[in-house]
Amino acid sequence: MNYFSSDFKLGILGGGQLGKMLLYDTRRFDIQTVVMDPSAEAPCKIACNEFIQGDLMDFDAVYQFGKKVDLLTIEIENVNVDALEKLEDEGLPVYPSSATLRRIQNKAVQKLFYTDNNIPTAPFTRFAYAAEIETALKNESLSFPFVWKSARFGYDGQGVKIIKTWSDLEGIPAQECIAEEMIPFKNELAVIVARDVKGNVATYPVVEMEFHPEANQVEYVICPARIDKEVVKKAQLIALKVSKAYEHVGLLAVEMFQTKDDKILVNEVAPRPHNSGHYSIEASYTNQFEQHLRAILGLPLGKTDSTVAGVMVNLVGEEGYEGQVKYERIEEIMAMEGVNPHIYGKKITRPFRKMGHVTIVDENMDAARKKAAIVKRTIKVISEK
Template sequence: MSFFSSDFTLGILGGGQLGKMLLTETRKFDIKTAVLDPDASAPGRIATNSFSVGNLMDFQTVVDFGRQADVITVEIEAVNTEALAALEAEGKKVYPPSAALKIIQNKCLQKAHYGANNIPTSPFTNYESLKDLMLDVVSGTLSLPFVWKSAEAGYDGFGVQVVREIKDLDTLKEGACLAENLVDFQNEIAVIVARNAKGEAVTYPVVEMEFHPTANQVEFVLCPARINDQIAQHARELALRVADSFKIVGLLAVELFLTKTGELLVNEVAPRPHNSGHYSIEASVCSQFENHLRAVLNLPLGDTSSKMAAVMVNLVGAAGFQGQVKYENIEDILKIPGVTPHIYGKRETRPFRKMGHVTIVHQDIEKARENAATVKSTILVKST
């Protein structure tokens, strides 16, 4: 099949910032695209051949959209998997496969998958309702502290909470959920795997993630992670096992805990381009977005090695500001060598909403981290 400068169409479900950055690669290769997103002002609207507004969870909307494409992929997990399965039954190529996406969408199913496939993860218990979890707490079957996760609709720190006291239970959302042991970890790290339909797979270097203490969002991503080579190699091998267990086609971001005893535990995964791989646009030989495109088109996978060290800083809406966005001091950070801002194109800011990111490259990871701290303290995302 000819993908380049042809009538072949890649359908992308979701037109957020990930879709926008993926579309940079489709433009580079002159691959025709169609995007579906519920937001008429989604960032991905400006770079696609065809943009449609529609509900990604509506069965018929997704089926109708998918029938117009030759290959369908996603940039967000919240998609109707029954519609994707129906498209697969019609002969459409859907990546990631609907079966894998259905498991990954639900954190209870995802954790059960790790147990069934002998993938190391923190001990957990799945619950059909919050009431069932509370009964276990009252009976002493479930001991505090623990981490509560909503089965569905969790993202960027939402739907996850550490329960340290009985009163914390009052703040939890009703519905299916899980409780997992609170891990005494040394680092939170991640590995991105690119895997095509032939089963060929490559991994990016291990990255280290630093989280905002209250928002539970990734604040800094460092590549390479400041861990020893043996642990890094083990993490990459484990990530490949996880991707193979899901039979992923495309990208799989595997988030892991490195415990203080040197054990690696899989926390959760994302079957798409991921925040932990944004640094790759400037710092890698082949970015995660190009490799996602190569993978879903079953093309040879690109070189994942780094050209230099990098730190990515998330730009999120400042607390106390909501409305038309205003970026302050971008000119000041542009004076720092190796700094590249990415503005996602969201016109309205709100507290902790992801509005962009900045990549800082340097030959030395510690100097890159130092410059990243300067960027973080300088640039401000406010409202007019």
């Protein structure tokens, strides 16, 4: 099929920053795109060929959207999979598939999938209702501390909470959830695997992620990860095992824990371009967004090696600010060599909302990491007074 400068239409469910960055490459390849998002102010709106405002969880909205396009992909997992399944039954290529998304949308189902496929993961208990946690604690089948995770709709640090005492249970939503054993880990890692319709795969280098202690969001992504070569091999092999088990098409970001004794445990996955791969725009031969397109369109997968060391810094809204966004002191970081800001196009900031990122590239990893710390201290995402 001819995708370039043709009548072919690629549908994208979700119009956030991931979709916006995917559109950089669809425009470069002159591939027509149709995007649906619930927000009239979605970042994708300015760059796609056609924008439709609609509810991603509504069956009819997703189904009718799918009838307008020749191939459908996502930039967010929270979409109506029943509609995707019907579209697939009618012959529309959907990547990732509805089957893959069903397993991933629910964290409890996702964890059970790892257990069933002998993929190492942290021990956990599944609860139909949050109230069952109290019973488990009283019966001593569960003990403090543990990590509470909502089974559905957790995103960007939401739906996750460390439970150390009874008081931490206050305000927990009364819904399906899991209680996961707290793992004493020394690193959080990620590997992005690209897989095409024929099963060909390519892995990106292992990256190291540093998280904000309060927001539970990634602050820094460091590529390559500063870990032993044997740990790199373990992480990549487990990521490939996860990819094979899901039989996904497109990108799969596999987030992992490196334990104190260098075991690798899978935390969770995302079947799409991912925050842990943003560094690739400046630092890789083939960035993750182009690679996703190559995989879902059946084009040759690109080279995943890095050309230079890269550190990504997330730009999130500062605490205490909400309203029309202002990027304070952005000119100062733009004057620094190897510093590349990306602004997502969200007009309103609020505490910890992802508003952009900055990638720092350098031939020397230590120099890139030091510069990243300066960037983090300098630029602030605040609101206009």
